[in-house]
Amino acid sequence: MMKINGILKKLPYTEPFLFVDSLLKITENSAEGVYTFKDNLSFYQGHFKNLPVTPGVILTECCAQIGMVCLGIYLLTKEGEIDTEGFQIGMSSAEMEYLLPVYPNEKVRVVSEKIYFRFSKLKCKVVMYNDRDQIVCKGTIAGMLKLKSDA
Template sequence: MINPEEIIAQLPYTKPFLFVDEIESVNEEEITGNYHFPKDSYFYKGHFKDSPVTPGVILTECAAQIGVVCLGIFLGADEEQNAVEEKVQIALTSTAMDFYIPVFPGERVYVRAKKMYFRFNKLKCEVKMYNEEEKLICKGEIAGMMNLKL
């Protein structure tokens, strides 16, 4: 099986748009991972003036990168070669997120995602994001199309 470090290496993102620090666990049904939002992240400069908070679209992106893209790479990996045979390409197809509490600069978030279905290269997951105190930040459903060889 492909390991968490190999999954992260296959991601089609780099800093400053990479929102995955670690994959804590992954199997064919679910994934957990985390990301620390650096205090000097570019989006805090204008969101909000004198009171920075992580934009919901960035939280959604973090949840999608861990909960859909990383899980999709795991599901699409060649079990014999322990690797993805081609560059990962993904297109977000839908999101529905509800937000409950803000994420401030310097916070670490934890994403837990459960596969709802993966067929015809479309992966849909139920995602939940928590803070270090295990308070629910947001939850919802995210889906994307992947080009992985199956």
């Protein structure tokens, strides 16, 4: 079984496009992690004037990285050890509902539940909470996850 730190090291992202600070737990059927949207992120400069808000597409990306990619890496390692060079990912669909804004320096928690993982496709139900435990956004995200050797 892969440890949480091993999953984080295998993520195919780096700053400024890494939206996972830590994983709180991960199982075969779920993942939970956190991220703080730091106030120096470039998209806050223009979104919006005098009241910066995290764009919905970035909230979706955070949900995907924690809820689908981290869980996908965990599931793929059950089939054999993967490394960053041998891992491919592509989001195939996302249907999200945005309920509350996320401001600079706000910490969020993403909880993901696996709907299915078959034929290299992972589909998850995701919910993002703010630090007051209110739902920020929720929906479903799906993507293809596989080793390059399977291509």
